[in-house]
Amino acid sequence: MAAAAHGTGSNPSATTPSTGGAARAGSGGKGSTAEKAGKADRTAAPPLPEPLRVPVADSHTHLDMQSGTVEEALAKAAAVGVTTVVQVGCDLPGSRWAAETAAAHDAVWATVALHPNEAPRIVHGVDGASGPSGGAAPQAPRLGRTPLDPLPPGGDAALEEALAEIDRLAALPQVRGVGETGLDFFRTGPEGIAAQEYSFRRHIDIAKRHGKALVIHDRDAHDDVLRVLDEEGAPDTVVFHCFSGDADMAKTCADKGYLMSFAGNVTFKSAQPLRDALAVAPRELLLVETDAPFLTPAPYRGRPNAPYLIPVTLRAMAAVKGVDEDALAAAISANTARAFGY
Numbered sequence: 001m002a003a004a005a006h007g008t009g010s011n012p013s014a015t016t017p018s019t020g021g022a023a024r025a026g027s028g029g030k031g032s033t034a035e036k037a038g039k040a041d042r043t044a045a046p047p048l049p050e051p052l053r054v055p056v057a058d059s060h061t062h063l064d065m066q067s068g069t070v071e072e073a074l075a076k077a078a079a080v081g082v083t084t085v086v087q088v089g090c091d092l093p094g095s096r097w098a099a100e101t102a103a104a105h106d107a108v109w110a111t112v113a114l115h116p117n118e119a120p121r122i123v124h125g126v127d128g129a130s131g132p133s134g135g136a137a138p139q140a141p142r143l144g145r146t147p148l149d150p151l152p153p154g155g156d157a158a159l160e161e162a163l164a165e166i167d168r169l170a171a172l173p174q175v176r177g178v179g180e181t182g183l184d185f186f187r188t189g190p191e192g193i194a195a196q197e198y199s200f201r202r203h204i205d206i207a208k209r210h211g212k213a214l215v216i217h218d219r220d221a222h223d224d225v226l227r228v229l230d231e232e233g234a235p236d237t238v239v240f241h242c243f244s245g246d247a248d249m250a251k252t253c254a255d256k257g258y259l260m261s262f263a264g265n266v267t268f269k270s271a272q273p274l275r276d277a278l279a280v281a282p283r284e285l286l287l288v289e290t291d292a293p294f295l296t297p298a299p300y301r302g303r304p305n306a307p308y309l310i311p312v313t314l315r316a317m318a319a320v321k322g323v324d325e326d327a328l329a330a331a332i333s334a335n336t337a338r339a340f341g342y
Contacts, residue, residue: 042302042303043303043304044303044304045067045303045304045306046296046300046303046304046309048076048079048080048308049080049308049309049311049312050080050311051079051080051081051311052080052081052082052310052311052314052325052329053081053325053326053329054081054325054326054329054330054333055081055082055083055084055329055333056081056082056083056084056288056310056314056329056332056333056336057082057083057084057085057086057332057333057336057337058077058082058084058085058086058288058289058290058292058307058310059086059239059241059261059287059288059289059336059339059340060086060088060180060215060241060242060261060263060287060289060290060291061085061086061087061088061289061290061291061292061306061307062087062088062090062094062291062292062293062294063085063087063101063108063292063307064087064094064097064098064101065292065293066292066293066304066305066306067304070101070104070105070108073085073306073307073308074105074107074108074307076306076307076308077107077306077307077308077310078107079308080308080310080311081311081329082307082308082310082311083107084107084108084109084336084342085107085108085109085307086108086109086110086111086176086177086289086336086340087101087102087108087109087110087111088110088111088113088177088179088180088215088241089110089111089112089113089169090113090114090115090118090180091114091115091118092114092162092165092166095110095112095113095114095165095166095169096169098110098111098112098175099112099169099172099174099175102174102175103172103174108174109174109175109176109177109340109342110172110174110175110176110177111175111176111177111178111179111180111212111213111215112166112169112170112175112177112178112179113166113178113179113180113181113203113215114159114162114163114166114181114199114203115180115181115184115217116180116181116182116183116184116188116196116199116200116217116219117184117187117188117192117196118199119159119192119195119196119198119199120188120191120192120193120195120196121151122151122154122158122159122162122195123153123154123155123156123158123159123192123195124153124191124192124195125151125152125153125154126150126151127150156195159195159198159199163199163202163203163206166178166203166206167206167209167210170206170207170210170212171210175212176212176213176340176341176342177207177212177213177214177215177239177339177340178203178206178207178210178212178213178214178215179203179207179213179214179215179216179217179239179241180215180216180217180241181199181200181203181204181214181215181216181217182200182216182217182218182221182225183196183197183200183217183218183219183221183224183225183228184196184217184218184219184220184221185219185220185221185224186219186220187219197224197228200225200228201228201232204228204229204232204233204234204235205232207235208233208235211235211236212235212237212341213235213237213238213239213339213340213341214234214235214237214238214239215239215241216238216239216240216241217241217242218240218244218245219244222244222245222249226252229256234256234258237259237338237339238256238257238258238259239258239259239260239261239287239339240253240258240259240260240261241261241263241289241291242261242262242263242265242289242291242295243260243261243262243263243274243277243278243281244274245277246273246274246276246277247273247276247277247279247280249277250277250278250280250281251280253281253285254280254281254282254285257285258285259285259286259287259335259339260277260278260281260285260286260287261286261287261288261289262274262278262286262287262288262289262313262317263288263289263290263291263294263295263313264290264291264295264296264297264298264301264305264309264312264313265295265297266278266297266313266316266317266320267297267298267301267312267313267316268298268301269298275320278317278320278321279320279321283321283323283328283331284331284335285335286317286328286331286332286335287332287335287336287339288310288313288314288317288332289310289313290305290306290307290309290310290313291305292304292305292306292307292309293305293306296309297309297312297313297316298316300312314328314329314332
């Protein structure tokens with residue numbers, strides 16, 4: 001259901017140029033209109049799905065990385081029954097933007113954090129030629145910053161300063177989570193792991209002190225993420241964003257009461273282990289997300305993702321669970337509201 005009003009402020013909107021466009025049929029050889037139309041179709045926004053009968057929330061999205069304005073994204077989402085979105089911060093500019101956007105829009109709540117790959121970037125720097133030091137890699141360009149923008153090593157002091165800003169933002173009423181934080185061993189090399197784990201531990205503390213949900217990014221790091229949560233003591237609410245574990249991991253999370261948020265990759269042909277995890281995950285611990293503009297669900301994989309595509313993923317989840325779509329939507333709606341306290 002739609003979130004209640006939770007503040008006023010500026011009216012931020014995404015500024016990423018649109019890459020979409022209507023494809024037109026044609027004929028001819030290499031470089032023909034038909035070939036160009038096919039390429040356009042692969043970058044065009046997918047059509048709106050059939051609306052959900054029971055409204056739900058997109059528990060994890062990046063509006064600042066999507067084409068069009070915030071208002072346009074929210075209107076398209078609401079048209080198909082996605083009435084609330086959680087805008088997720090990954091660095092300081094993105095976290096500030098998330099908080100401002102949530103203050104300006106009743107249907108938006110925010111989370112704030114340094115992405116696991118952002119902490120090594122801050123400590124070790126980016127030279128602008130070979131990429132970030134420490135094996136780290138920024139998640140993607142955002143708010144005018146490109147992944148290889150030069151950044152001198154800031155050391156531990158710069159990381160502490162950034163974490164202090166996340167702590168300040170986490171206290172805001174429209175900010176309902178701390179994340180995405182966690183561990184990413186896919187993109188972080190040995191030199192960056194210490195900074196990444198330290199940042200994760202600090203985010204856990206921030207979430208507990210402010211009573212906010214902890215939103216986990218876990219890539220190729222299941223055992224270590226669970227270890228750090230056990231060592232630090234998990235907050236009352238833990239959300240595994242874009243859950244990527246298998247059935248055993250899902251059972252472990254369920255035993256600990258951790259919520260599992262499933263994204264469009266649960267629809268991919270290669271994702272049977274993920275569907276097996278979904279099958280055993282308790283309904284009361286399920287969320288749904290887009291992680292847009294990434295992880296667009298089949299049959300639109302490779303095209304731009306956005307909150308309005310949540311119904312595609314939710315219907316796939318209902319099929320895996322063997323449950324009624326409306327019943328699953330109602331459960332997920334309640335779970336998301338409980339997790340983020342709205």
